[in-house]
Structure formats: C-alpha cells, structure tokens
Amino acid sequence: MSAPTTVAEPIVLDGVSKTYPSSDGEVIALSPTSLTIEPGEFVAVVGPSGCGKTTLLQILAGFVTPTAGSATVGGTPVDGPDPDRGVVFQAPTLYPWLSVRGNVEFGPRARGESRADRGERALQALDLVGLKDFADKRPYELSGGMQQRAQIARVFVNNPGIVLMDEPYSALDPFTREQLQVQLLDLWHRERKTIVFVTHSVEEALFLATRVIVMSARPGRVIADRAVVLPGDDQPGVRSLDVLGTPELAAKKAELARLILEAHG
Numbered sequence: 001m002s003a004p005t006t007v008a009e010p011i012v013l014d015g016v017s018k019t020y021p022s023s024d025g026e027v028i029a030l031s032p033t034s035l036t037i038e039p040g041e042f043v044a045v046v047g048p049s050g051c052g053k054t055t056l057l058q059i060l061a062g063f064v065t066p067t068a069g070s071a072t073v074g075g076t077p078v079d080g081p082d083p084d085r086g087v088v089f090q091a092p093t094l095y096p097w098l099s100v101r102g103n104v105e106f107g108p109r110a111r112g113e114s115r116a117d118r119g120e121r122a123l124q125a126l127d128l129v130g131l132k133d134f135a136d137k138r139p140y141e142l143s144g145g146m147q148q149r150a151q152i153a154r155v156f157v158n159n160p161g162i163v164l165m166d167e168p169y170s171a172l173d174p175f176t177r178e179q180l181q182v183q184l185l186d187l188w189h190r191e192r193k194t195i196v197f198v199t200h201s202v203e204e205a206l207f208l209a210t211r212v213i214v215m216s217a218r219p220g221r222v223i224a225d226r227a228v229v230l231p232g233d234d235q236p237g238v239r240s241l242d243v244l245g246t247p248e249l250a251a252k253k254a255e256l257a258r259l260i261l262e263a264h265g
C-alpha cells in the first residue's frame with residue numbers, strides 16, 4: 001500500500017518514568033524504564049491492572065509526556081502524536097456519521113490526499129482486514145469485532161512504521177478474539193511493522209509476540225523481557241492456534257504468571 005514514506009526505526013526508551021498528581025499525593029504510574037524495540041518486532045507488554053501499561057503506550061504514542069527520561073524513534077524525540085505511530089484503542093473510536101470507508105479515509109483526507117488516492121488506499125486497507133465488502137456500511141451496522149478490524153484498517157491506511165495497540169481485543173468474545181489474533185499475525189507477517197501490544201493476558205502475549213515484556217504491579221517496572229520462540233516458529237507462515245495447546249506455551253505461561261505473582265508480594 002503506497003502511503004506517506006515510512007522508514008522503520010528503533011524505539012528507544014531511556015529512563016522513562018511517569019508520575020501523576022492525585023488528591024492523595026503523587027501516583028507513580030511508571031518507574032524508570034529503559035527499553036529498545038527494534039523495527040519489525042512484535043512486542044507484547046503484559047502485567048496486572050494499574051501497572052502502567054497504558055501509560056507506557058501513551059508515552060510512545062506522544063499523548064503523555066514523561067516526567068523524566070526520554071522516548072525517541074529513530075533518534076527523534078517523541079513530542080506528540082504522529083501518523084507514523086498508529087494507535088488502536090480498546091474500544092473502537094469510529095465516527096458514527098461516516099461510512100466504514102469514510103472512517104478509514106479520514107486520516108489521508110485530513111492530510112489533503114486526492115479523493116482517488118485515498119479511496120483506493122482505504123479499500124486496500126479494508127481488504128487487508130477482510131472488510132472490503134462492508135466499506136459502505138455505517139459503524140453501527142458492524143459487530144464489535146468488525147468495528148475493531150475497521151479501526152485497524154484506519155491505522156494501517158497511514159502505513160505507519162509503528163502500531164501501538166492497547167488491549168484491542170479484551171472486550172471481544174473468545175472466538176472473535178482468536179480470529180482477530182490470527183488475522184493480526186497474518187497482517188504482521190505481510191507488513192512487518194513494529195507492533196507494541198498491551199494486554200492483561202499472558203497467553204495472548206505469548207501467542208502473538210516475538211518478545212514479551214512483563215511489568216510488576218504498581219508502581220510499574222519491567223520485571224522480565226523474554227524472546228518468545230514457540231514450536232513451528234522455524235516453519236514458514238504464521239503461527240497457528242494449535243500452538244496454544246503445546247507444553248512449551250503452557251510452561252512459558254506458568255513461568256510468567258509466577259513472576260507477576262511474586263512481584264505482587
């Protein structure tokens with residue numbers, strides 16, 4: 001899909017922390033965190049509620065300014081949102097008055113792309129997520145899973161180098177969730193974008209990612225950073241759902257769950 005020029009670049013967090021003011025004093029949402037994420041990695045961030053996962057993602061998105069430390073992409077400080085860093089939220093944020101295609105075209109249109117170019121790219125993006133036939137529907141005519149796919153198309157149409165996903169599937173039923181997980185893996189295989197995916201689910205993290213970062217309960221800090229290699233990863237093609245039943249995945253899941261529990265104290 002042709003689009004704004006994207007050069008895949010590493011994400012570097014150097015001693016990034018975040019403290020929020022609150023009525024009971026300050027809340028440390030994120031302890032100093034240093035991480036490098038290479039282009040094309042699929043990184044899952046997992047940890048208990050309130051451990052700062054969303055804060056970390058929002059710092060990468062440029063929505064939140066760190067209290068200390070720096071976040072850079074390709075050496076350039078993150079100082080605000082950028083279409084090269086697409087964000088997929090937990091709840092779809094589609095505009096109800098626009099068609100599905102209108103929603104996907106919204107970004108390119110705001111950047112002044114011609115009607116023909118943006119229309120073609122919107123259809124390509126909808127095709128990527130299997131929604132081409134629903135281009136002219138309104139968001140309310142789609143199921144929750146389809147709305148989430150439309151949201152992913154709205155991000156991919158900008159051809160971002162980095163896709164930031166904040167618990168995108170947690171509100172979906174288990175079947176839809178598995179379907180979208182497989183589709184996301186397929187998309188990642190074809191497009192090789194850098195994906196940072198926040199989830200509560202250790203299993204989801206292990207199934208999707210090439211690397212899992214585990215955070216402790218508040219104040220959040222990184223307690224483990226593991227490469228994920230599962231049976232079949234040396235074969236061409238996308239991971240299959242069969243891997244969920246393997247002893248290797250079960251052992252990794254138990255190990256990471258134990259780490260999170262231990263860090264809980």
Ligand SMILES: Nc1ncnc2c1ncn2[C@@H]1O[C@H](COP(=O)(O)OP(=O)(O)OP(=O)(O)O)[C@@H](O)[C@H]1O
Nearest residue numbers: 020021027029048049050051052053054055056218
């Ligand atoms: N804007 C804010 N103002 C004050 N406190 C905040 C703000 N945003 C987050 N926090 C606090 O910072 C901590 C980390 O929140 P964050 O949303 O990053 O965690 P999380 O791991 O994503 O949680 P969850 O899994 O429940 O979504 C929490 O204690 C939260 O209450």
